Amino acid sequence: MAFAVFTLFFDNSCVNRPGFCFNKLWLRFKAKKESYSVATTGLASSKSFWQSRRFRDAMVAYAFILPWVIGFILFVGGPIVASFVLSFFRWKMIAPPRFYGLTHYINMVTTDELFRTSIWVTFKFVLISVPIGQVLALGLALLLNQRVLLLGFWRSAFYLPAVVSGVAGSVIWVWMYHVELGIVNNGLALMGLEGRNWLFDRELVLGSLIVKSLWNIGIPMVIYLAALQGLPQQLYEAADIDGAGEGSKFFSITLPMLSPAIFFNVVMGIIAAVQTFAEPYVMTGGGPDNATLFLGLHLYQNAFHYLKMGYASAMAWIMFLLIFGLTVFQFGLASRWVYYEGGTR
Amino acid sequence: MFAGNETVATAEGLGGETFSRPSRLRTLLLGNRFRSGMVRLLLVYALLLFAAFLFLLPFYWMVNTALKPPNQVFTLPPTWIPKPAMWSNFLTAFTIQYETDPPVYNYALNTVIISVNGVIATIFSSALVAYAFARLEFPGKNAIFLGIVSTLMIPFAVVMVPQFIIWRNLNWLDTLWPLIVPHWFGSAWNIFLLRQFFMTIPSEYDEAAYLDGASRWHIFVRIILPLSKPALAAVAVFAFVFFWNDFLGPLIILSTPENFTLTLFLANFNVAYRGTPWHLYMAAALIIILPCLILFFFSQNAFLKGITVTDLKG
Numbered sequence: 029m030a031f032a033v034f035t036l037f038f039d040n041s042c043v044n045r046p047g048f049c050f051n052k053l054w055l056r057f058k059a060k061k062e063s064y065s066v067a068t069t070g071l072a073s074s075k076s077f078w079q080s081r082r083f084r085d086a087m088v089a090y091a092f093i094l095p096w097v098i099g100f101i102l103f104v105g106g107p108i109v110a111s112f113v114l115s116f117f118r119w120k121m122i123a124p125p126r127f128y129g130l131t132h133y134i135n136m137v138t139t140d141e142l143f144r145t146s147i148w149v150t151f152k153f154v155l156i157s158v159p160i161g162q163v164l165a166l167g168l169a170l171l172l173n174q175r176v177l178l179l180g181f182w183r184s185a186f187y188l189p190a191v192v193s194g195v196a197g198s199v200i201w202v203w204m205y206h207v208e209l210g211i212v213n214n215g216l217a218l219m220g221l222e223g224r225n226w227l228f229d230r231e232l233v234l235g236s237l238i239v240k241s242l243w244n245i246g247i248p249m250v251i252y253l254a255a256l257q258g259l260p261q262q263l264y265e266a267a268d269i270d271g272a273g274e275g276s277k278f279f280s281i282t283l284p285m286l287s288p289a290i291f292f293n294v295v296m297g298i299i300a301a302v303q304t305f306a307e308p309y310v311m312t313g314g315g316p317d318n319a320t321l322f323l324g325l326h327l328y329q330n331a332f333h334y335l336k337m338g339y340a341s342a343m344a345w346i347m348f349l350l351i352f353g354l355t356v357f358q359f360g361l362a363s364r365w366v367y368y369e370g371g372t373r
Numbered sequence: 374m375f376a377g378n379e380t381v382a383t384a385e386g387l388g389g390e391t392f393s394r395p396s397r398l399r400t401l402l403l404g405n406r407f408r409s410g411m412v413r414l415l416l417v418y419a420l421l422l423f424a425a426f427l428f429l430l431p432f433y434w435m436v437n438t439a440l441k442p443p444n445q446v447f448t449l450p451p452t453w454i455p456k457p458a459m460w461s462n463f464l465t466a467f468t469i470q471y472e473t474d475p476p477v478y479n480y481a482l483n484t485v486i487i488s489v490n491g492v493i494a495t496i497f498s499s500a501l502v503a504y505a506f507a508r509l510e511f512p513g514k515n516a517i518f519l520g521i522v523s524t525l526m527i528p529f530a531v532v533m534v535p536q537f538i539i540w541r542n543l544n545w546l547d548t549l550w551p552l553i554v555p556h557w558f559g560s561a562w563n564i565f566l567l568r569q570f571f572m573t574i575p576s577e578y579d580e581a582a583y584l585d586g587a588s589r590w591h592i593f594v595r596i597i598l599p600l601s602k603p604a605l606a607a608v609a610v611f612a613f614v615f616f617w618n619d620f621l622g623p624l625i626i627l628s629t630p631e632n633f634t635l636t637l638f639l640a641n642f643n644v645a646y647r648g649t650p651w652h653l654y655m656a657a658a659l660i661i662i663l664p665c666l667i668l669f670f671f672s673q674n675a676f677l678k679g680i681t682v683t684d685l686k687g
Contacts, residue, residue, distance in 0.1 A: 092504055104532055189428065306621070348528055
């Protein structure tokens, strides 16, 4: 609405067109006023700030970003503040909220053992799945960059899992991991190996979920492939003349030139991995013995099963701090190893 | 790239050797460079084949099970190729109704509503905001843009509880509105992506139009949007996949089966069908992922563009 009002006023598109238009009125009015002021003072600069083109342009720009500003206040900024405030209250949605001070945060460390478990599970998952996933994605991208035939086919095969939803993918993998009927154990049996109970063994279950997460590396792989295809060939030609081997070319040219892409993928991978939810929810429900109780799952259960809204908000803030901390840490490290071509960083 | 360089080098080497030595075939088969090139090529294809096998295995297992007659699902060892293929499983999975639950096409309808609205809303609102950041000058521009990009770091969990309370107070819980309305306010990632793309459009186009008296709105609708079709298509396909697959959002909002989406249906399938008829479960999963697979096969370029349009060099 507001946008329509703004454009109505600042729309000067129908100047040269016949017919009625608010703008014409506005322009005529403005012209009259300007000619008047020029005539009386003889100075063009007497135009006030409110009539200046800069001001009008800024207003138009604000009209354009208005949707985001409203959305931010209602659905992001406001909720963030609300969730921070709520984390100091005890509120189970029945009685009015009661001030609780830092009790939620203290409880997390002292009494709620499940919270510690969930942090540990999430940490392990992030620390293992992100690096392995990135190495695999980069490896596949390097393979695809060898001028292979049927590039489109290979690329699709590796990318395809990325368009499968977390729920559907999890359901498929539950069936893959099935003790008696799953293809994993039956495949192992064909090779003469003994199958395991992949999803119900507390030692194995997190590993099984990590393997499932490695199935979804399509997006970082495509980013690596694009970065590889954009590498300047002169560097390799120069290295060839110098007689550099494959290994030294990879470590002295390819890796440094790819470092911005690696950095981007690692940061995005961590942000996504900390928030893992659908996989444990569908595949294990957090079990067995809380071995896959991810932070997201623990938070969801507290909020929507036990309706502990205040406690859930406190945990959400810890999750945010975790992501924030890991991202800042990455940015801090970045200056040491990320190479920006032509940049000063 | 490496293989390419080597092929060229080998051809030159061969050419040189035919002049000096007569046994061309011998050199071809035993020439060091050629041989190492061949080994390398074989290794590349072997690795690709192995990786593709692993990545496609879950799809094979799903299709295999989805086509099995019920009595073959629980046989050991499993049948690797279902015989006869039961195409009717898909129909059964799609039309089956458990007690008082609604039919599956009801879930599909809800998902379609959410996804179509989501795509339109995301494209329109994100493009609008992105245009302002790509083309217009206003006080606070850089600070606000930084703010938009940094919201990417905020986990959904942080805003989940307060948003839930908003919907509760609006009496919108267990309706589709909370899954429709918020997407009309731009999404940070797509704003960023579209801004990057808009900046690659030469500004001479809109300056010329501006001098001809076109408003910013007209420049946006008539010049920028038509020139950005590839980027908009990329945003559209990603938005569709996101909304089609969204799980946590519907999970906290929707509570009666009439309003469920397909992902909720799939996640609850196990509970609803206590015996878990795996062939129907897999058939349902296949039907549910099929629209995204088809979309991917028909718009691969849009997908690839959407991923790589962002300038990583920052």
